[in-house]
Amino acid sequence: MVQKKVEMRLAAQEDIVAVRQATRALSVEIGLSIIDQTKIVTAASELARNTVIYGGGGIVTLETLRETDKQGLRLTFEDRGPGIPDIKRAMQDGYTSGSGLGLGLGGAKRLSSEFSIHSEVGVGTRVAITRWKA
Amino acid sequence: MGSLLLVTIQVDMHDQLALTLQDDLTARIVRDRAHGVLIDISALDVVDSFIGRMLGNIASMARVLDAETVVVGMRPSVAITLVELGLSLPGIRTALNVDRGMELLRAGAPGDIASDGPKES
Numbered sequence: 001m002v003q004k005k006v007e008m009r010l011a012a013q014e015d016i017v018a019v020r021q022a023t024r025a026l027s028v029e030i031g032l033s034i035i036d037q038t039k040i041v042t043a044a045s046e047l048a049r050n051t052v053i054y055g056g057g058g059i060v061t062l063e064t065l066r067e068t069d070k071q072g073l074r075l076t077f078e079d080r081g082p083g084i085p086d087i088k089r090a091m092q093d094g095y096t097s098g099s100g101l102g103l104g105l106g107g108a109k110r111l112s113s114e115f116s117i118h119s120e121v122g123v124g125t126r127v128a129i130t131r132w133k134a
Numbered sequence: 135m136g137s138l139l140l141v142t143i144q145v146d147m148h149d150q151l152a153l154t155l156q157d158d159l160t161a162r163i164v165r166d167r168a169h170g171v172l173i174d175i176s177a178l179d180v181v182d183s184f185i186g187r188m189l190g191n192i193a194s195m196a197r198v199l200d201a202e203t204v205v206v207g208m209r210p211s212v213a214i215t216l217v218e219l220g221l222s223l224p225g226i227r228t229a230l231n232v233d234r235g236m237e238l239l240r241a242g243a244p245g246d247i248a249s250d251g252p253k254e255s
Contacts (some may be wrong), residue, residue, distance in 0.1 A: 013148040020146060020180060038180060038211040042219060045182040049149070093220050103183045107219035 004029075004064045010048055010077070011057040019048040019060055023075065030064050030071050032133055040073060040131040043111040046104040047077045047127055053098060055079025055125055065130070072113070072132040083121040091117075137166050138239055140232070142174040152188045160195045170239035171196050174232055176207025186221040193226045202242070203227065206235040 004026070008019055023044040027037040044060075051058040058079030065072045084090045091109065096102035105127070109115040112129035119125040139162055147155070163171065173189065175181065181189075193203040206229045216223065229235035 013150055017146050017148045024179070035211045035214055038209075038215045039218065041180050042182050042215045045180060045184075046219075049182075049184065101183045101187055101221070103220045107183065107221075110218050110220070111215065 001066050002063045003066050006062045008060050008062070009057075010051045010060055010079075012052065016045060016048040016052060019062075020045050022062055023073070026062055026064055026073055027131075030073060030133060032073070032131065036131055036134060039111040040075070040129070043108040043129055043131075044075055046108045047075070047129065049100075050104050050127070051077045051079045051081075051125075053100075055081035057081075058124075070132050072130050074128060074130040076126065076128040078124065078126045080124040083123055083125055084117075084119040085121050087117055087119055137168050138170040138172060138236065139163065139166060139168045140172045140174065142177070144177050146178075146180070147185070149184055152185055156188050156191055156195075159192055160199070163196055163199045163201050168201050169242070171201055171203045172232065172235045172239060173203065173205045174207045174235075175205060175212075176209065176231075178212065179209065181208070181212050181216055183219060183221055186216060186219075186223060189226055190223060197225075202239055204229050204235040204238050206230065206232055 006022060008022060009015060010019065020041050023041045024037060027040055048060060056079060058077060061076045063074045065074055089095050091105050093106045094102045108129055113132045114130040116128045141159060159171065189205055196203045204227045208228060227238065229238055
């Protein structure tokens with residue numbers, strides 16, 4: 001069940017900082033450990049940058065979740081950019097279509113409890129990550 | 135003997151600010167004829183791939199300018215996250231705190247990383 005939902009626009013570099021800070025605030029709110037906070041904030045930073053740089057901007061939705069036995073934080077990044085033609089390749093470490101290090105998607109996946117990606121060429125990309133409280 | 139530059143990163147930097155720091159620092163190494171750069175990141179609660187790359191770039195540029203770079207004060211949670219992210223900061227020497235970092239730079243030992251250099255640029 002979604003407890004709290006925040007939507008933020010991702011258009012410029014400064015928005016990446018704002019998403020990091022909002023992710024941190026919600027992680028603290030649901031009581032994630034320092035390590036899990038750091039992991040989800042880092043993943044958020046990578047994905048937010050992808051949305052701004054490769055997706056041409058978009059929206060991120062931050063949601064705190066509560067199930068019967070667990071609490072977590074879900075972040076969903078959506079853009080209407082060019083889409084990713086080969087997701088498998090984009091997930092590989094070191095592969096980038098731009099000038100980055102190519103660690104964003106694979107790294108974000110490793111730093112999250114759950115990860116999903118949906119992308120359609122010419123339509124856009126949606127990436128969702130969840131970190132559950134240990 | 136040249137001087138040591140001490141850089142303390144105090145704010146959550148956006149990407150352009152990180153690039154500006156990289157450029158400014160490179161200019162200062164030349165201007166101050168610095169032989170060592172100490173970067174204190176103890177105030178940073180997150181180091182993502184962009185900041186990681188900036189640190190690597192600074193170390194590479196400094197090395198070309200005959201200066202050693204030591205990154206100090208990395209929080210344990212940041213270290214754990216960096217490794218999981220897949221960033222091992224090649225070519226960057228680290229120390230626990232500013233004092234240890236100073237010792238390293240004063241000793242001026244080439245160490246094990248100076249010879250093989252960074253694996254990515």
